[in-house]
Amino acid sequence: MTSSDERFMRRALELAERGRGLTSPNPMVGAVVVAPSGAVVGEGVHMKAGAPHAEIEALRAAGPRARGAMLYLTLEPCAHQGRTPPCATAIVGAGVARVVAPLVDPNPLVAGRGFEVLRRAGVEVAVGLLAEEAALQNRVFFTAMRERRPHVTLKAAMTLDGKIADTQGASRWITGERARARAHRLRSEADAIIVGVTTVLRDDPELTVRLDEPWPREPYRVALDTEGRTPPGARFMSAGDPARAVVAVGDGVPEERVRPLRAVGATVIRCPTRDGRVDLGFLLGELFAREVRGVLVEGGGEVHAAFLDAGLVDRVAVFLAPLLVGGRAAPSVVGGAGRELKNGVRLGPLTVTPVGDDILVEADVIRGPREA
Numbered sequence: 001m002t003s004s005d006e007r008f009m010r011r012a013l014e015l016a017e018r019g020r021g022l023t024s025p026n027p028m029v030g031a032v033v034v035a036p037s038g039a040v041v042g043e044g045v046h047m048k049a050g051a052p053h054a055e056i057e058a059l060r061a062a063g064p065r066a067r068g069a070m071l072y073l074t075l076e077p078c079a080h081q082g083r084t085p086p087c088a089t090a091i092v093g094a095g096v097a098r099v100v101a102p103l104v105d106p107n108p109l110v111a112g113r114g115f116e117v118l119r120r121a122g123v124e125v126a127v128g129l130l131a132e133e134a135a136l137q138n139r140v141f142f143t144a145m146r147e148r149r150p151h152v153t154l155k156a157a158m159t160l161d162g163k164i165a166d167t168q169g170a171s172r173w174i175t176g177e178r179a180r181a182r183a184h185r186l187r188s189e190a191d192a193i194i195v196g197v198t199t200v201l202r203d204d205p206e207l208t209v210r211l212d213e214p215w216p217r218e219p220y221r222v223a224l225d226t227e228g229r230t231p232p233g234a235r236f237m238s239a240g241d242p243a244r245a246v247v248a249v250g251d252g253v254p255e256e257r258v259r260p261l262r263a264v265g266a267t268v269i270r271c272p273t274r275d276g277r278v279d280l281g282f283l284l285g286e287l288f289a290r291e292v293r294g295v296l297v298e299g300g301g302e303v304h305a306a307f308l309d310a311g312l313v314d315r316v317a318v319f320l321a322p323l324l325v326g327g328r329a330a331p332s333v334v335g336g337a338g339r340e341l342k343n344g345v346r347l348g349p350l351t352v353t354p355v356g357d358d359i360l361v362e363a364d365v366i367r368g369p370r371e372a
């Protein structure tokens with residue numbers, strides 16, 4: 001691989017980024033076609049499921065100049081008929097001489113088959129360039145494909161002393177306007193937003209994406225509510241498409257309890273219970289089956305603790321406000337029974353971003369045995 005290979009791959013990754021939050025259940029993908037002279041003759045981005053894949057856009061832009069050219073692609077081309085025809089065949093048909101890609105597509109429908117089609121047709125294939133960058137860009141898609149469940153980000157806003165509400169349960173607004181706007185950006189990248197029923201009863205959130213510009217995708221708005229206590233008039237029920245308001249109840253809840261929820265158009269998912277509460281793994285499986293790939297868990301502390309205890313958190317995103325409220329009874333960002341220090345959930349390197357007067361701290365959860 002050469003330095004120009006890296007330059008074109010960086011450009012492809014930059015193009016892919018334009019699809020952030022728009023492509024689910026598909027990954028973000030960018031493509032660049034480069035003629036033997038070194039001139040870029042076509043670029044493409046995958047902008048939404050059902051729309052052309054990035055390589056098809058780029059090949060279209062290149063036209064006959066794709067013959068003998070190199071194609072830089074941020075993910076393996078598909079080899080199956082999905083919402084659109086297989087891309088690997090189109091690449092061969094266009095006469096591309098060499099394909100450079102960072103990664104094999106973890107989607108079992110692709111998983112090496114796209115490269116196989118290319119190689120068999122005599123196209124040179126180079127895999128591995130900027131693999132780490134490409135995997136991070138599509139971390140949600142990769143986790144979802146590997147785990148066969150959505151990628152889970154735990155998101156909260158807390159005071160410097162770790163409280164997500166005061167002793168009265170008030171939590172509006174801990175952070176400033178810019179942090180709240182950033183939180184809506186996080187929502188725009190998710191396919192579902194999950195809260196506990198206590199948060200629904202106390203805060204009555206809408207769980208919608210509210211950005212300066214209208215957002216074309218609407219995440220599911222989900223309440224964890226074992227006993228079916230969600231009021232049919234709760235704001236998240238009517239804040240968008242009623243069917244995308246989901247109440248996850250225990251399987252023992254009598255039908256008359258959930259009938260009023262169904263009557264306002266909500267989707268009720270009956271879940272088995274674990275320790276008397278909605279089984280989170282089951283619910284994530286149900287959401288995955290509805291094409292949810294990325295989930296934002298927005299509290300409260302009990303729900304955060306439950307996801308962590310179930311080993312179902314991949315990433316945390318915590319806004320930290322320059323505020324102290326104290327109070328033994330005020331909820332903290334992770335409730336539950338707590339852990340011994342030696343059993344704490346370990347996080348990878350913290351990314352710290354100032355957002356207005358607040359800061360956003362993000363990190364991935366580290367799995368596997370603890371290092372000595």
Ligand SMILES: NC(=O)c1ccc[n+]([C@@H]2O[C@H](COP(=O)([O-])OP(=O)(O)OC[C@H]3O[C@@H](n4cnc5c(N)ncnc54)[C@H](OP(=O)(O)O)[C@@H]3O)[C@@H](O)[C@H]2O)c1
Pocket residue numbers: 155156157158163164165169170171174195196197198199200202203224225226227229276277278279280298299300301302303304306307331335
């Ligand atoms: N600052 C922030 O970012 C932020 C965000 C959200 C909330 N808050 C604040 O947090 C407070 C509420 O937090 P909270 O911890 O008391 O309650 P919570 O986490 O919102 O809700 C907990 C309830 O969810 C239900 N639930 C269903 N399945 C569950 C499961 N598998 N695991 C855990 N819970 C499950 C349980 O009730 P059932 O057993 O009846 O189902 C449980 O009691 C409020 O004061 C709110 O203002 C702050």
